[in-house]
Amino acid sequence: MGNLxxxxxxxxxxxEVLKVCAIGIGVVFAGLxxxxxxxxxxxxxxxxxxxxxxxxxxxxxxxxxxxxxxxxIENRGEIVAAxxxxxAEENGTDISAIRVxxxxxx
Numbered sequence: 001m002g003n004l005x006x007x008x009x010x011x012x013x014x015x016e017v018l019k020v021c022a023i024g025i026g027v028v029f030a031g032l033x034x035x036x037x038x039x040x041x042x043x044x045x046x047x048x049x050x051x052x053x054x055x056x057x058x059x060x061x062x063x064x065x066x067x068x069x070x071x072x073i074e075n076r077g078e079i080v081a082a083x084x085x086x087x088a089e090e091n092g093t094d095i096s097a098i099r100v101x102x103x104x105x106x
Contacts, residue, residue, distance in 0.1 A: 073105050
């Protein structure tokens with residue numbers, strides 16, 4: 001095991017191998033740290049830009065009174081049938097296997 005780092009002429013290169021490994025690992029970790037720093041910087045910049053556009057977009061809005069919507073759903077049976085058919089198709093089951101418990105307008 002002591003001759004693991006011997007060259008063809010019998011010289012020991014163990015220290016050089018360890019130096020190369022240490023430099024390689026150091027470069028990789030330095031690169032990862034730089035990438036993390038760049039991602040954090042871009043996140044900070046993007047958040048600042050989004051905050052500015054949200055302030056500009058929300059400034060001209062005037063509070064409007066809420067209009068009460070009726071709780072009655074027109075064509076309720078047709079809508080429920082269409083939703084059940086879509087769910088049955090997506091799940092690959094028969095439509096008769098689907099039971100609707102509640103259906104509310106949001």
